[in-house]
Amino acid sequence: MEVNNMKVDNGVNVDALLGAREALTQAPEGARFNWRATCNWVGGTHSNSQVRGFYGLGGEQSHRTEFSFDSDHPEIFASEDHGATPVEYVLVGLAGCLTAGVAAVAQNREIQLRSVKATLEGSMDIQGILGIDSDVRNGFDDVKVVFEIDADATKEEIEGLVAQSQKRSAVYDIITNPTNVHVAVK
Amino acid sequence: MEVNNMKVDNGVNVDALLGAREALTQAPEGARFNWRATCNWVGGTHSNSQVRGFYGLGGEQSHRTEFSFDSDHPEIFASEDHGATPVEYVLVGLAGCLTAGVAAVAQNREIQLRSVKATLEGSMDIQGILGIDSDVRNGFDDVKVVFEIDADATKEEIEGLVAQSQKRSAVYDIITNPTNVHVAVK
Numbered sequence: 001m002e003v004n005n006m007k008v009d010n011g012v013n014v015d016a017l018l019g020a021r022e023a024l025t026q027a028p029e030g031a032r033f034n035w036r037a038t039c040n041w042v043g044g045t046h047s048n049s050q051v052r053g054f055y056g057l058g059g060e061q062s063h064r065t066e067f068s069f070d071s072d073h074p075e076i077f078a079s080e081d082h083g084a085t086p087v088e089y090v091l092v093g094l095a096g097c098l099t100a101g102v103a104a105v106a107q108n109r110e111i112q113l114r115s116v117k118a119t120l121e122g123s124m125d126i127q128g129i130l131g132i133d134s135d136v137r138n139g140f141d142d143v144k145v146v147f148e149i150d151a152d153a154t155k156e157e158i159e160g161l162v163a164q165s166q167k168r169s170a171v172y173d174i175i176t177n178p179t180n181v182h183v184a185v186k
Numbered sequence: 187m188e189v190n191n192m193k194v195d196n197g198v199n200v201d202a203l204l205g206a207r208e209a210l211t212q213a214p215e216g217a218r219f220n221w222r223a224t225c226n227w228v229g230g231t232h233s234n235s236q237v238r239g240f241y242g243l244g245g246e247q248s249h250r251t252e253f254s255f256d257s258d259h260p261e262i263f264a265s266e267d268h269g270a271t272p273v274e275y276v277l278v279g280l281a282g283c284l285t286a287g288v289a290a291v292a293q294n295r296e297i298q299l300r301s302v303k304a305t306l307e308g309s310m311d312i313q314g315i316l317g318i319d320s321d322v323r324n325g326f327d328d329v330k331v332v333f334e335i336d337a338d339a340t341k342e343e344i345e346g347l348v349a350q351s352q353k354r355s356a357v358y359d360i361i362t363n364p365t366n367v368h369v370a371v372k
């Protein structure tokens with residue numbers, strides 16, 4: 001088993017993650033994180049958000065570089081399409097979360113991945129955001145994610161990876177369950 | 187009032203949006219949209235998502251260009267930090283959605299915006315995603331958004347813009363209310 005374990009390399013440092021779990025079990029206050037973004041309006045429906053600093057493990061942390069994201073509406077909404085729509089960013093977050101989870105779980109289960117592709121679709125009736133019908137919600141009415149995974153594993157084992165990734169996914173939880181959002185004006 | 191209306195320009199084509207609302211009220215099947223993303227695993231917790239095509243107004247649509255997003259975990263999680271974390275993408279989506287809404291509502295209410303800045307923070311106890319404590323949820327336990335808006339308006343009017351933006355925001359709805367997510371393996 002140890003030989004097999006050494007051969008499997010999905011690029012995820014599972015030992016470090018298990019070490020972090022052990023350390024945070026002893027010192028759970030380190031597990032309090034704050035993730036941040038700042039957003040500046042550019043014009044029209046176009047805005048630019050920056051992501052860099054966050055809080056965790058008891059102190060201020062930082063990404064290696066600042067990440068910058070343009071968000072806009074498409075031309076069919078009479079906008080200039082300078083970036084992905086806000087709801088597409090949510091799909092990107094879900095895709096990244098579930099895919100990272102698949103890789104981490106595969107490493108832990110000693111399954112070598114060769115490729116992982118996820119296709120996401122969020123359906124929405126825009127009668128909600130346009131205020132045409134107050135019975136229609138603003139957000140997605142349904143999200144579908146389809147994984148195509150090539151790995152040294154049976155179909156059942158691959159389905160097990162995806163199921164475990166879902167179970168521990170932050171963004172899956174954020175979309176499927178309600179979260180308080182407080183909006184204030186300074 | 188008409189003169190005032192001509193002077194206010196936040197770059198949002200409200201007439202087009204009101205026209206779309208009118209057209210979709212007559213033909214609500216055009217309001218069915220599907221937003222998409224495809225995601226490819228790069229290695230470790232790093233993935234890359236692409237956004238381009240979507241469905242709406244009864245047919246296939248496309249952004250002017252493809253948008254590409256790297257997602258990863260930071261170095262303190264023993265990852266290589268090639269991109270924003272998945273949960274930060276959710277904050278970016280929320281920021282972009284509320285900010286575009288503020289601009290559109292301001293245009294409709296004939297309020298000239300000079301600057302709009304939003305600061306977002308999502309708190310999370312990572313004991314959830316690490317599987318330390320099953321009573322701790324995986325996602326955000328709370329999200330805070332603070333707007334700083336410079337506009338030709340009273341504080342009360344500015345608060346009204348933000349409130350109306352929230353009321354019509356797709357991403358605000360996605361985060362605050364539950365949505366079905368179906369995950370399958372092809």
